[in-house]
Amino acid sequence: MKYKSQKVAYWFFALCMLLFALQIVYGFIMGFARIGMDGLHEFIPFNTARAVHTNLLVVWLLTGFMGAAYYIIPEEAQRELVSVKWAYIQLISLALVGVVAIVGYHFNHWEGRKFLEIPRELDYLVVANVLLFLGIILATLYKGKRRTTTALVLTMGLVFAALLYLPGMIWFDSQVTDSFFRWWVVHLWVEGVWELIMGGILAFLLIKITGIDREIIEKWLYVIVGLTFLSGILGTGHHYYYIGVNKIWLIVGGVFSALEPLAFLAMALFAVYMYRKGGRNHPNKLALFWTIGAAIVSFIGAGLLGFAHTLPQTNIYTHGTLVTAMHGHYAFWGAYAMIVLAIISYSLPNMTGRKRYDHVNGHMAFWFSNIGILGMVVAMGVAGVVQVYLERRLKMDFMVAQEEVKIHFVVMLLCAALFTLGIAMYIYEFIKHGKPTDEALEET
Amino acid sequence: MLSKSQARSFFLGGTVVTFMIFIGLTIYSMAPSNDQSNHENITEGVIRGKHLWETNNCMGCHTLLGEGGYYAPELTKVIDRKGEGMIRAILQSPVPWQPNGRKMVAYGMSDADADAMIEFFKWIGEIDLNGFDRVVSPLAKDRVPRQEED
Numbered sequence: 001m002k003y004k005s006q007k008v009a010y011w012f013f014a015l016c017m018l019l020f021a022l023q024i025v026y027g028f029i030m031g032f033a034r035i036g037m038d039g040l041h042e043f044i045p046f047n048t049a050r051a052v053h054t055n056l057l058v059v060w061l062l063t064g065f066m067g068a069a070y071y072i073i074p075e076e077a078q079r080e081l082v083s084v085k086w087a088y089i090q091l092i093s094l095a096l097v098g099v100v101a102i103v104g105y106h107f108n109h110w111e112g113r114k115f116l117e118i119p120r121e122l123d124y125l126v127v128a129n130v131l132l133f134l135g136i137i138l139a140t141l142y143k144g145k146r147r148t149t150t151a152l153v154l155t156m157g158l159v160f161a162a163l164l165y166l167p168g169m170i171w172f173d174s175q176v177t178d179s180f181f182r183w184w185v186v187h188l189w190v191e192g193v194w195e196l197i198m199g200g201i202l203a204f205l206l207i208k209i210t211g212i213d214r215e216i217i218e219k220w221l222y223v224i225v226g227l228t229f230l231s232g233i234l235g236t237g238h239h240y241y242y243i244g245v246n247k248i249w250l251i252v253g254g255v256f257s258a259l260e261p262l263a264f265l266a267m268a269l270f271a272v273y274m275y276r277k278g279g280r281n282h283p284n285k286l287a288l289f290w291t292i293g294a295a296i297v298s299f300i301g302a303g304l305l306g307f308a309h310t311l312p313q314t315n316i317y318t319h320g321t322l323v324t325a326m327h328g329h330y331a332f333w334g335a336y337a338m339i340v341l342a343i344i345s346y347s348l349p350n351m352t353g354r355k356r357y358d359h360v361n362g363h364m365a366f367w368f369s370n371i372g373i374l375g376m377v378v379a380m381g382v383a384g385v386v387q388v389y390l391e392r393r394l395k396m397d398f399m400v401a402q403e404e405v406k407i408h409f410v411v412m413l414l415c416a417a418l419f420t421l422g423i424a425m426y427i428y429e430f431i432k433h434g435k436p437t438d439e440a441l442e443e444t
Numbered sequence: 445m446l447s448k449s450q451a452r453s454f455f456l457g458g459t460v461v462t463f464m465i466f467i468g469l470t471i472y473s474m475a476p477s478n479d480q481s482n483h484e485n486i487t488e489g490v491i492r493g494k495h496l497w498e499t500n501n502c503m504g505c506h507t508l509l510g511e512g513g514y515y516a517p518e519l520t521k522v523i524d525r526k527g528e529g530m531i532r533a534i535l536q537s538p539v540p541w542q543p544n545g546r547k548m549v550a551y552g553m554s555d556a557d558a559d560a561m562i563e564f565f566k567w568i569g570e571i572d573l574n575g576f577d578r579v580v581s582p583l584a585k586d587r588v589p590r591q592e593e594d
Contacts, residue, residue, distance in 0.1 A: 033546075034515070041540070041547045046515045047504020105501075112501030114511060149448075173491050175568060176481040177474070179511060219448040226455035233462040234469075242576030243509045244481045246473040250574065256462075316579050320510030320518055392579050398517035399544045 002350065002441040003074035005081035010351050010436040011091055012067025013344045017427050019060035019098070020337075024420055026053040031416060034402075034409040044106065051105045051117040057332060058115065059098045062161075064340030065197050066094075069137055069154060071347045072204050076151035077144025082136055090132045097125045113178065115186045116168045123169050130162045149218035150207070153225055154200025160193035176244040183239040190332070191232040191260060191302070198298070198339050199225050199267070205291045205346055206271060210278025217274060224266045231259035238310050242319050250312045257310040261303030264335075271295035284349060286357045289366050290342035297338055297370070301330030301377070317392050322405070323384035330377040341426065352433045353440030361432075365425035372419025379412035480572035493564020496557055505548070508568060510576060516548065518580050521569045523562065531565065532558045 029040055029049040038046070074081055081087055101118045104110060110117045118126065137155060141147060168185035172178040203221045207214050237253020271292050282288065305327040309318040318324065345362070349355045356362065383405040390401040472478065497503070505516040523531060535558045540547040553561070571577075 030515075036545055038547060045505075045547070045549050047501045047513065047549070050504045050513050050515070051501060108500065110499070110501050112498045112503045114503050114513075117501065117504075149452075173486050173494070174481055174483060175494055175497075175509065175564075176571065178494075179509060180470075180474075215448060219446065219451045222448065222451035222455045223446070226451070226458045229455070230458040230462055233459070233466050236466065237469075240473070242573050243511065244571040244573055246478045246480065247574055248469060248473060252469060316576055319576060320507040320512065320514065320580065322514050325514060399546065402546070403544060 003080045004438050004441055005084045005087070006071050006074050006347075006441060007351060007436040007438075008081065008084055008087045008091070009067040009071035009347060011088070012063050012070060013348070013430070015091065015095055016060045016064045016067065016340060016344070017430050019056050019063065020423065021427060023053055023056035023060060024416075024423060026050075026056065028413070028416065028420075031409060031413045035406050035413070047112070048105050051110060051112075052102055054115055055098075055101065055105070055117055059094075061194075061332075061336045061340060063094065064336075064343070065158065065194075065201075066090075066133055068197075068201050068340065068343045069133075069158060071343065071351075072154060072201065073137055073140050073144075073151055076146070076148045076204070077141050078146055079140065079144045082139040082143060086132060087136055090129060090136065093125070093132075094129050097122055097129060113168075113182055116182060120169065123165075127162075127165065130165070134159060134162060148214070149221060150200055150203045150214075153196050153203070153221055157193045157196030157198075157200060160196065161189055164188050164193060179243050180240065180245060183236055187236045187239055188233070190336075191235060192229065194336060195228040195232070195263065196225050198294070198335055199228070201339050201343050202267065202271065202291065202295065205287065205342055206274045206278075208346065209282045209284065209288050209291060210274050211282070212274050212278050220266075220270050224263060224270060227259075227263035227266055231256050231263055235260045235310075238312075238315065241312050241315055254310070254312050258307065260310070261299070261307050264299040264303035268295045268299040283355070284346060284357045286362045286366065287342055287346035289363070290338055290345050293366070293370065294334060294338035294342055297330070297334030299334070301327070301332075301334035305330055305377075305381075317388050318384070321384050321387050321391075322380055323388060326377055326380040326384050329373065329380065333373050344430070348430065348433045351436035351440060353437055353443065354433045356429060356433060359429065361425050362429050365422045365429060367422070368425065369419050369422030372415050372417070372422055375415030376412050376419060379408045379415060383408035383412075480574075482567070482570050485567055485570070487563060487567075489560045489563035490567045492557075492560035493562075493567075496553075496561055497564060500549075500551065509571070509573065510580065516546070519565060519568070520571075520573070520580055521577060523565050523569055528562055531562060535561055 026049045029044055030046060030053060032038065033046050033049070070081065070087060101122050104119065105117065109119060111119050137158065141151060141155060164185055167181045170181060172181065199221055203217050206212065207217050234252050235257035237249040238257040240249035240253060272295070275288070275292055309315055309323050309327065345357070349357055386405050386408070387401050390396040390404055391398060476483070503512040505513045507514060507518045509520055510518065534541045534548070535551055535553045537550055538552045540550045542548065
């Protein structure tokens with residue numbers, strides 16, 4: 001038995017698709033600027049394109065998490081959402097705040113703090129919006145028939161994410177202190193509480209797809225999120241090595257962030273093991289691909305590539321170079337983009353009644369986007385290593401080194417084209433699924 | 445074999461303990477005695493410079509303390525490297541500054557704003573960065589020991 005209010009999730013996912021497509025457009029603007037084709041400079045200079053690109057990423061992922069919560073929570077709590085109307089109001093207000101912020105970026109209206117560019121006055125609207133969202137989710141859980149670990153972990157992730165937004169809103173006179181607390185938001189989101197959200201969604205999907213007993217999956221979910229926090233909280237120290245704070249962070253950050261891959265390794269092993277152990281042969285193979293893919297790629301992107309430059313001895317050379325961009329792209333893709341695409345792939349046929357999961361387009365979307373982004377990441381990684389060597393070893397001037405790495409951005413753009421083709425096919429499939437219906441939800 | 449309640453205790457216990465340590469370390473590194481940023485030197489000008497840095501999203505292209513957009517040069521120690529005059533000229537230029545064809549937004553700053561930016565960069569340049577300043581600014585820092593040797 002499914003719940004009619006789960007349909008709300010569809011519209012959150014539709015907004016995800018739109019914002020994701022726009023994010024890619026701004027990515028191309030930056031990629032072309034890097035090879036000298038910056039014809040849009042007057043209207044969309046690099047800093048605008050970058051702020052839009054990263055903020056759209058954050059907003060579409062959060063929209064995806066919210067959609068996932070609206071889909072998962074009724075099923076876990078075994079009741080309808082407390083208010084569908086307020087959920088739609090929340091969606092529309094979220095989209096409005098996002099649009100206002102992004103338009104503002106084109107008119108030099110922002111707060112140039114990496115990833116938190118949204119100006120302070122809009123921050124308050126974001127807070128109000130998130131409170132509304134949490135209110136709906138918590139009330140539904142409270143009134144629900146059961147409280148599962150999966151729902152609890154997912155909700156804890158969402159609540160902590162909201163709380164951790166607050167340190168980023170405090171004003172500091174010192175750039176050092178500002179940066180210090182900015183990482184409370186950014187790091188503790190992506191290497192902390194967002195992993196709870198990811199873990200919650202992953203557990204839900206594994207329960208549904210593999211048919212393994214909930215108790216077993218949820219037990220390991222606790223172990224994984226435990227490992228995440230154990231390493232991730234003190235791992236924040238890897239952002240504090242060279243920004244003007246005490247040397248103690250070199251040791252603390254070094255040791256604990258070196259442990260961070262363990263949580264991702266556990267997640268990958270867990271997902272693969274559950275899949276192999278699972279008895280049920282779920283027909284939605286696409287959702288399975290995205291789910292297992294997210295667990296594996298997040299281990300490589302967030303775990304291994306993060307580890308590659310997390311030790312202070314390495315980071316002193318790679319800090320502030322394209323090596324970070326390389327890691328960032330594969331980590332966000334594997335850990336967060338793929339898990340959102342996984343829950344969409346799983347829930348869409350259930351909501352619309354169109355079982356398109358064997359269609360070749362969906363599989364091509366998976367492979368094109370994954371091969372494309374892997375190529376992009378390799379190109380950025382090569383550019384990053386060359387930059388480090390030329391600039392920080394051979395002491396070349398920044399722009400001289402940038403000229404040398406230009407060719408790698410041509411390669412990156414070619415791979416980005418393949419990635420975009422994959423995502424376009426994913427969006428095409430999304431549209432082909434049609435709109436959600438009550439009948440479809442009742443049937444599932 | 446691990447039970448679910450043991451797994452939950454591991455999660456909750458680990459989270460509480462590490463978070464407490466994190467808070468403790470934060471207090472420790474924010475203590476005035478451990479300050480490496482010369483906090484007392486933050487003047488009105490530095491604060492205004494920081495405000496300009498943020499409202500123009502300079503970090504969207506440049507990096508500062510190694511954080512930013514990787515599209516334009518690192519600006520920690522930039523005054524040491526390029527000199528005040530050049531920085532002022534770039535900030536006040538009415539046309540986009542474009543070394544090797546890569547364009548910067550033309551900010552056409554007033555004298556007062558350019559002064560504030562320079563004051564901000566000078567304050568940034570004095571921060572003890574645990575050795576990163578030597579890597580990121582070889583031109584300025586490496587010259588000093590060599591001159592001393594002479």
